[in-house]
Amino acid sequence: MAFTLYTLIQTAILCTNAVAVLHEERFLSKIGWGVEQGVGGFGDDPGVKAQILNLIRSVRTVMRVKVNSQVRMIVTFLLQGVFTGWHIF
């Protein structure tokens, strides 16, 4: 498979975007991954599930600081051909 560095950056942007768009009320609470359920275990063994929830929450918090960051990411990805004349599709 011919991967390039650009596909790696592309994958990273799309994955970050996916984590940023997860809606907590509608989706995460339904499958038991909500915010209020993740903070329970303070000990020296948080467990894998708590770590994943922490990770998702921290990524979302960082992304929330930038206004409409997901719109920007998608726009950047889709419009990369317009400005530079170099396209992926």
Place this chain on the structure above:
Amino acid sequence: MDYTASQSGFRQRKLQPSTRLRNSSADVSDGSQLFEDMSGSGPGAYSRNQPAGPQAAWYAGQSFLSDPMSSLAMTYGSSLASQGKDMVDKNLDRFIPISKLKYYFAVDTVYVGKKLGLLVFPYMHKNWEVSYQQDTPVAPRFDVNAPDLYIPAMGFITYVLVAGLALGTQNRFSPELLGVQASSALVWLIMEVLLVLLSLYLITVNTDLTTIDLLAFSGYKYVGMIVGVVAGLLFGRLAYFLSLLWCCAAIFVFMIRTLRLKLLSEAAAEGKLVRGARNQLRMYLTMSIAAAQPVFMYWLTYHLIR
């Protein structure tokens, strides 16, 4: 006129002005001299106010450089450049720790030889612990168990070259393919290191493995890949499969024995069976990291041997 007198008086100890003129005309034909030896070409050109012939354009260019204002501009520009260089060095050190990198390249020939032997035949080695010296790990020069970045870096470059060679023997070579191979292998390496980092974070294992250590460990598989591809080039597909199998097993054992000491707790590392979910998870993690190496080795080389 005063200007030329003062300039030539200044340079009197070097050469006569007439020979200076000949030197400057010789310097004109050599482009590099135009910038390096300004003292030589300066007054010689300036003294000639009306140069004749096809060298008028050259002398016009020289008079621009011999102007004292432009020499001032040159020194100012070079000081700006050195300031910029200092700033780049300082900021680069924040992102890529250069001083830490130097530790990983402190190798010598004996270490490289022993480590390569260890990567291909790790079964006889008894003591896998990294020795420390007052809380800092000893440089790779003194300890064969310490990770280094020299072998992975050289292995990566050699892998790209050997891949080009293999493709060339099948008439599938073009210069862009070298870049494609290099970037593809680099991307797989980066993804592997990121995945290992992610899984280390998720399992909350307290270890002193740094990112660069993981990069070094992931780069050791290039040695096995090169051995496999070269054997396949020399002796055919059967030799490729056999040597790749041998190197996969060797890398598997090497990674398990190295990572066991770093990831698992003390008791489990010594071979006793320690119960508990955490240790089990850590054991699974070690196994999966070690098992991913042969998969990558096969994945990155099978298309080179047809």
